[in-house]
Amino acid sequence: DTGVSQDPRHKITKRGQNVTFRCDPISEHNRLYWYRQTLGQGPEFLTYFQNEAQLEKSRLLSDRFSAERPKGSFSTLEIQRTEQGDSAMYLCASSHPTGILSYEQYFGPGTRLTVT
């Protein structure tokens, strides 16, 4: 399967714990996005990487959230001191490097986080 993959698929954690999610984009895609989606809502943009550079970050993103893409391939999203309001589906997407296709995003299956 050459699509976007995410790990883990499900995570249950207690409030106050830290969690880290991983995303592996489609191999030739250098653009990578993280989103959060809650029930009944569309995905909410969190951050964007082009190669290893984090070029956009939502102003709504709490400082408890951090994302990295150290070698321009896979990315990690860490949430520190989780809160119940962090419970959501965390989606990763990637897109082609250049041209008209560069904004067409392909999503991974998501990581469902439940904070108890």
Added chain:
Amino acid sequence: RKEVEQDPGPFNVPEGATVAFNCTYSNSASQSFFWYRQDCRKEPKLLMSVYSSGNEDGRFTAQLNRASQYISLLIRDSKLSDSATYLCVVNSNTGNQFYFGTGTSLTVIP
């Protein structure tokens, strides 16, 4: 004001019907527009990009009206398999942030 607004529906239509969804956006500088489809508990999948001249892909037609800042999706000859949530997406003026609507739920009834 939200960047993107959609009528959440639900739209319940019989097989073979034609159904249309609209979506309005607030940022006149947005340059890229898309429709995504999302099945229950699955990730969004790209349905089609929306070009200024409008575009068609089989039973699906997308149109963009920049003056009124809305995009539309028309589905002709609805199939049971079209049942899903349809999300419209526009990008920010920097180009790299994408705003999704809340989605419009469609159920096609036999």
